[in-house]
Amino acid sequence: MNPLVAPSVLASDFANLQREIEMLNASEADWIHVDVMDGRFVPNISFGMPVVKAIKKHARKPLDVHLMIVEPDRYLQDFKEAGADSLTVHWEACPHLHRTVQTIHELGCRAGVALNPHTPVDGLEWILPDLDLVLVMSVNPGFGGQAFIDASYRKIARLRELIQRVGSRAVIEVDGGVSPDNASRLVEVGVDVLVAGSVVFKAHDPQATIATLKQAGRKAHTKQV
Ligand SMILES: O=C(CO)[C@@H](O)[C@H](O)COP(=O)(O)O
Numbered sequence: 001m002n003p004l005v006a007p008s009v010l011a012s013d014f015a016n017l018q019r020e021i022e023m024l025n026a027s028e029a030d031w032i033h034v035d036v037m038d039g040r041f042v043p044n045i046s047f048g049m050p051v052v053k054a055i056k057k058h059a060r061k062p063l064d065v066h067l068m069i070v071e072p073d074r075y076l077q078d079f080k081e082a083g084a085d086s087l088t089v090h091w092e093a094c095p096h097l098h099r100t101v102q103t104i105h106e107l108g109c110r111a112g113v114a115l116n117p118h119t120p121v122d123g124l125e126w127i128l129p130d131l132d133l134v135l136v137m138s139v140n141p142g143f144g145g146q147a148f149i150d151a152s153y154r155k156i157a158r159l160r161e162l163i164q165r166v167g168s169r170a171v172i173e174v175d176g177g178v179s180p181d182n183a184s185r186l187v188e189v190g191v192d193v194l195v196a197g198s199v200v201f202k203a204h205d206p207q208a209t210i211a212t213l214k215q216a217g218r219k220a221h222t223k224q225v
Contacts, residue, residue, distance in 0.1 A: 056083025
């Protein structure tokens, strides 16, 4: 099956954000991935609620908000009000993850948990039945344009097994260094949603790149046969 594609606006032209969002509206992108960074959980600051609200004003696709912040519970409602359709928090930032996930659901959002590259998938076992999404970071979070970490393939395959074993509905999203070169293999090992930043927004034809990523499932299938 073809994956969902969620372009990450972190790599977009912020001076022309409305134009970038309209480009995504007219593309085959399924979700718009929005990276919030606080300079504490990650060594970079991106933007906060006002920018999410500005994106929402123009977006005709769901906003997939990835909170790379400490103490995310303090801001869940604000991001919901800014326009988030799904809220993904980091496993490493949440001492009371079950409660955080409950709050996200009470707000009416899809709930996701992100794992840093060194974080094992096994820690998710008891929360997986409550999740809508698991985001596997395939680079260290904080910056776009980094090289994909190869160990992510095995990690995703193991997560897929765990999801099947516990009977979770969670989809697997991968984020960092995703490109048309690795997309088919990622789908083969179990990815449902491809997040891609630089490869889309730095492309000569971003919409064509998104369309190519959407085709990853077909190529993966062809390879398997
Ligand atoms: O969350 C992050 C980075 O922390 C990502 O969403 C990146 O924005 C993906 O960028 P590319 O690796 O695709 O350039």
